[in-house]
Amino acid sequence: MNSRKDLEGGANAVVPGRQDIEGLINATHRDPFAVLGPHSDGQGGQIIRAFLPGALSVKLIARDSEEVLGELPSTSVPGLFGARVEHVQPYRLRINWAGAEQTSEDPYSFGPLLGEMDLYLFAEGNHRDLSSCLGAQVMNVDGVPGVRFSVWAPNARRVSVVGDFNIWDGRRHPMRLRHPSGVWELFIPRLEAGETYKYEILSAEEVVLLKADPMALATQLPPLTSSVVASPMSPDWQDATWMQERAHHQRPDAPLSIYELHVGSWQCELDDTGEVARHYKWTELAQKLIPYVQQLGFTHIELMPIMEHPFGGSWGYQPLSQFAPSARYGTPEEFAAFVNACHVAGIGVILDWVPAHFPDDAHGLAHFDGTALYEYANPLEGYHPDWNTLIYNLGRTEVHGFMLASALHWLKHFHIDGLRVDAVASMLYRDYSRKAGEWVPNRLGGRENLEAIDFLRHLNEVVALEVPGVLMIAEESTAWPGVSQTTEHGGLGFSYKWNMGWMHDSLHYIQQDPVYRAHHHNELSFGLVYAWSERFILPISHDEVVHGKHSLIDKMPGDRWQKFANLRAYLSFMWAHPGKKLLFMGCEFCQWREWNHDQQLDWYLLQYPEHQGVQKLVGDLNRLYRDYPELHDQDDVPTGFQWLIGDDATNSVYAWLRWSKEGRPLLVVANFTPVPRAAYRIGVPFAGAWHEILNSDSELYCGSNYGNGGAVVTEDVQSHGQGVSVALNLPPLSVLILQPTG
Template sequence: MQLDVLQAARCAEPFNLLGPGQDQSGGWIRAWLPGATDVSVLELASGKHLGHMQQQSGSALFELVLPQYQQVPLYALEITTLDGKFERIDPYQFKEQAYHAVHFVDHDPQNVYQQLGAQLLELDVGLDKTIRGTRFAVYAPNALAVSVIGDFNWWNDTAHPMQKTSLGYWVLFVPGIAAGTRYKYALKDRQGNSLPHKADPVGFQAEQYPSHASVVYEHAKYIWQDEAWMSRQGWDPYHQPMSIYEVHLGSWRRKLSGNGSVFLSYRELASVLLPYVVEMGYTHLEILPVSEHPFDGSWGYQPVGLFAPTSRFGNPDDFKYFVDQCHQHGIGVIIDWVPAHFPEDGHGLARFDGTHVYEYEDPRKGWHPDWDSCIYDFGKNEVRQFLVASALYWLDKFHIDGLRVDAVASMLYLDYSRKDGEWIPNVDGGNHNYEAISLLRWMNEEAYRRFPLAMTIAEESTSFAKVSRPVFEGGLGFGFKWNMGWMHDSLHYIAKDPAYRRYHHNELTFSMVYAYDESFILPISHDEVVHGKGSLLRKMPGDEWQQAANLRCYAAFMYGHPGKKLNFMGNEIGQSSEWNHDSSVQWHLLDYDKHQGIQLLYQSLNRLYCQYPALHQCDHAATGFEWVDHQNSEQSILAFVRKSLDSRQKIYVICNFTPVPHQGFRMGVTDAGHYKVLLNSDDAQYWGSGYSDKVAYISEQQTWHGKPHSVQIDLPPLATLYLIYEQID
């Protein structure tokens, strides 16, 4: 029976069969060693030869009886194979060390990545000796058997059977396994059928196709240099500027190789992307998902490794270096995190042990019709811990500053993208997924409690209440929410021919009705410049000059509007074609004055936004905004004022969304004094018409727009102006 289960890789309790043991007649050692022709046992402390092991029935099972020992000492095996002789410390003498992995996993979500996966250990065994190796632990509650396989055992699924615990985890400590070792898990389902070899769900490093192997990784090796950033005082994202540059690392810039182009590495990106971000005046980088994923075309939104930065661009140390360099240059790093769904790739989480371990079993809850992917079982304790642990892991081990959580709406609603009869109502008969709501609240509470300087951001496209309000106020607990309504309405408006914009004026003003219901980020993201939607520049109507002018006018309107800012790469240079993940941003366009001008405008907007408190301090407070004129639909003109927290600094924003200039256009103002032009998106340096070169205006004591004073402005075509009030002494 022992031989049968070992030979068939169906051994669930190898510690009962292998390693040291004793009975009334003394001690014994058993070892399962496929490929061995001769085996000797050496006492580990002294190197003393304890004897030759006897091969059992011509199998890979070897045994040595030690009647003189009531307790077998620590030992090593001297193994002879057809390829030579080598020494190995038997893993099956470390039962206690293996079991230690699962004692505390359910006590704290951080224990998932501190205990599970491949953990490098150094065991003190006395006599001034230590044993280094790796403890493997994986959750597969319904598997008949699990083995760890890798380069160290020639990927033989009979060589290292793991021990099943009562909690459904499988464990084994293997001496001699160092960082850099490749491994996977070989599982048998409950009927004994072999499953595809699985990558480690809590693996910290992974390989690309074709192996998709996990790699043992040592987190402690990297020495961080970002202490000043991580310990900064007074960081308050709500009252400080936040201009986010959204980037797909694989296509921001590529390098030529042979007949094509290849990715830049994390370290190469640090040397070229980071200086660009600093020069352009952005405060944060947001990176499309870096979690390991098998398919380039998913952009990372179909991840299989929620604990491993993708190896497309380097190893985890390289990614740490990238983040470290960002922090040393004052740039925060946000990553897209995808807890909503995962793909069916054979080496991944789908039917991990032959059953639905990670996903809902019923396809009405467990299958996503939009993305042909599996939906996590948000009600299962182990899955909930796994997901919360992943969120904390990126904040902890990689010093990430923010998590932008993808596809939140699909998690909140049971009927998301489903027809009648294709979804299961909750216990109250409604469409809210209470389990997902509970999970998101828990994740946000844990993230903010443990990492107070970090932030979470929801991509949520519905009117679900209090997404960015604290859990104790009945909210989901996110720090911010993408303002998808503003994005949709404003892009719909700006795409209209100016002659028809008068009929859509409310699309620009409606966002202020709900602007303070949530803590909003205004996103012009990758989703708006792909799949036939065209680039931001090509959404604009008119001839070449008008398209560029519309884009500049719109960008300046966005930076004046309340809410933090997010722009996808390429927007800032007026890229002409929509985003293609297989090629670089069209940097060659900067050879032309038009695109240089657009880029310079974005740089100016970032710097003004960061420099002037009125443009950012009250992004989320109604006291920081006041309409001057929101009813001028006939001329498609908007005017409003932004105020600093103390209301002393006032910046007036006036937008002309038609190609008709207005000389002497009167705008009401509150205070008498000088009004300096901070920005004119029609300035010649931005490839504008240069219609007006005035740098300041003086108010007149003439009531207008309900204000006691007014200024007469030369308002350029398709332009946005910023005017700052300067008091006369």
């Protein structure tokens, strides 16, 4: 096979049958490997075929040298080249295109690539590292570099990889179907990271669909919609100490104070007119955000979804790429470096993650292979009326496994410390936000979504096993029992649940004019009735400062001074209340306007003393919270809390003790009227001096500085069931926290 005479073109055996020819020309062939590439001729040689529409000529080149083995002649079928070869030998194709020459191995000369165990685990819905299996994987096959593409499309008639590398021609790279998994695969030699691509899918109804890769590890910058072949990640992880100690930092009796932010609007680069010129990249964000979070004393940041999403106005809650960080802020490797920098600085990173629903963009998951593949087929099950989105069919094992793998992808490959699972309530109930007759009962006739419940339990079990010590947090707004109970005890297995009831009640109370607060007194105390039914996070999130709800400072009643005093009191009440803490960006310095995802925060407000005062208070609250076990180590048990005064509605005063495991108390007293109250008597458990460790009305925070001179001494006067008591001066609209000496 060393001269052109060894290649016999044009023989009848070289040209396939009419059905195969029509399948290749019309891009409808279900098994291109049966026709293209090398095939035995039954006589010790091979028949080699290549379908290259638009090619001018093709030569065969030895794979391990530049030796030209001969011409691969064109056949009577336009674009089809073929010849009989006397000897079997690895080869490459040297293709002459108009204006360009390309040399590469033949994609159809490689055998099946995905392992049977990978396909089995995928079909079972239990592949723990799917992001290293499906999608576009840069790899070497038989010593040849290239990219292996694989995608699940079981009902497709044909799937091709298309991109700039083949001028988006679906006839060039049709894929092999692996039975019975429904996964299509193809290795394209010499392709490199950075290439854009999609899958061209021919449905059973012969509709051509152009779809982004559900398993893409990188994407184009929206509004462009192609997937991008990602380089294999090799982050320079320097967070070994954090990772070893993470479980200790995140145990239930540890302080957890979360700063929630939207990456695109925390801070931006502005143009000369003050408008947003561009988003910061992860490297720049790390340089600016990390020192700020350290200064404020938060233990964690929580990022609103950074998975790629086509519409920025969804804030990330309608993602289409469950494995790719948004190209808006940099590459996957840059995101990993950001997480690493947070860990080195002692800051945990939580991601919002959305397994409930996805948008119906044409290039996305909707009707992926011409059928309802990822979503329920029945719109009464598969369409979400609140968000105009589609609902994942988590009862399908492959979809169950897809979302399970997404969670593990972020936790394992990016060292993420926790996932806040969005819209859990909408997952639990089939009739969520639906009227009678607009939903389909489960197989038992009930309203619970049994498939989603099974998924959430399995998710939390697998995460606890595979990535022990991470946080799984449920945004769940109903009375569903046992959200944060272990699955062994019938719970859903989350680490924490957002306390939406506390958030609604406490915000409703604080927005009342103080004159009317006596009539709403129980709204602040009611949360203690159920405070230990779950492990709770107290959330003041982005949802509370948008859509006409007003910013946090603008919710407060009264004149300017009272607004700031109310907010200082409210935040102090929140930090002294049982439950972990979450505060949305901008609330810590009293942004007046509602949050706008298209603009950065109003940082200029920090030139004013009142705004500086609240920011300083938040930092001091976080430091107290972290330094005093009384405020965090018995958050989820009733022994950590003791009411002293819960019934003084007339004065809108509350007082309670927070107890540490070691039996040390802090006294918390709140006065939610603008009236200073002198010598207000409160019983305390220990005699002696009680020192103020926080006064939200301090001049440090731009308050009136009314108080107790830093300390009070008990008197032998019984009160509130205690043998001794203190007579406190309660500042207006304030919270005091006091510590006994000795």
